[in-house]
Amino acid sequence: MNVLIADDDNLMIRLLSTAFQKAGFATFVAFDVVQATMAVRRQRIDAVVFDMAMPGGSSADVIHRLKLSKKTGDIPIIVVSGIVEPDARKRILAMGADDFFPKPPDLEDLVISLRRLTDNAPKSRTTNSIARAS
Amino acid sequence: METLGNIIDVDQLRRNTSGDRELLSELITVFQQELPSMQSALLAGLTQQDGTTIGRAAHKLKGSLLVLGARCAATAERLELQARDGCGAAVHDLSAELVLKVAQVIPALRILLQTGEV
Numbered sequence: 001m002n003v004l005i006a007d008d009d010n011l012m013i014r015l016l017s018t019a020f021q022k023a024g025f026a027t028f029v030a031f032d033v034v035q036a037t038m039a040v041r042r043q044r045i046d047a048v049v050f051d052m053a054m055p056g057g058s059s060a061d062v063i064h065r066l067k068l069s070k071k072t073g074d075i076p077i078i079v080v081s082g083i084v085e086p087d088a089r090k091r092i093l094a095m096g097a098d099d100f101f102p103k104p105p106d107l108e109d110l111v112i113s114l115r116r117l118t119d120n121a122p123k124s125r126t127t128n129s130i131a132r133a134s
Numbered sequence: 135m136e137t138l139g140n141i142i143d144v145d146q147l148r149r150n151t152s153g154d155r156e157l158l159s160e161l162i163t164v165f166q167q168e169l170p171s172m173q174s175a176l177l178a179g180l181t182q183q184d185g186t187t188i189g190r191a192a193h194k195l196k197g198s199l200l201v202l203g204a205r206c207a208a209t210a211e212r213l214e215l216q217a218r219d220g221c222g223a224a225v226h227d228l229s230a231e232l233v234l235k236v237a238q239v240i241p242a243l244r245i246l247l248q249t250g251e252v
Contacts, residue, residue, distance in 0.1 A: 053190070082196055
């Protein structure tokens with residue numbers, strides 16, 4: 001299972017990569033919304049863990065577009081964000097995200113959510129060439 | 135004099151790293167590399183009197199500090215929120231407070247790593 005971590009914070013990327021790899025996932029990284037969009041469309045990605053405050057555009061728009069697309073609409077999206085609004089969870093789920101965790105996320109719960117969502121997702125996407133992030 | 139516990143929430147740090155000292159060592163190195171650019175972004179916002187830039191810089195810094203269990207993530211969050219109302223005296227005060235507190239984070243983490251407390 002391939003997980004794309006879309007975040008511009010290198011520390012969060014290291015933390016999430018380590019946790020996901022220990023749980024058996026392969027991880028890929030995007031540092032801005034453009035890279036995230038490209039990665040999802042060009043590689044076989046089974047789930048995206050997305051930060052809401054990334055450079056290069058609106059994360060909300062990207063989530064919305066991915067969910068509306070026939071090709072990518074079934075990819076689970078988990079938002080991990082440091083946004084502080086009290087209704088953040090409700091708002092983010094309304095955008096189409098499948099789950100939400102405030103930063104710093106509880107890594108065990110995050111992995112459980114990732115497993116649940118990837119187990120439930122359709123397995124019909126094609127595999128393209130994958131450039132694995134270090 | 136701040137105690138380590140006042141600088142780092144050790145339980146949070148342990149939860150984040152699952153007690154993986156190699157990971158913690160790597161996180162400290164990454165933070166050390168990233169910190170100058172994050173502080174430069176904050177300084178640029180202050181110089182330009184630009185609340186949006188300050189808020190963005192504080193938000194990013196907060197994210198990294200949360201990963202490290204640094205208690206001054208709360209100061210970064212206060213700054214992030216305060217900067218939404220512009221770049222007044224409170225923003226300058228919080229920025230100064232944040233920079234001072236952030237300077238304590240890496241030495242505290244190194245001590246925790248050396249003493250095997252995490």
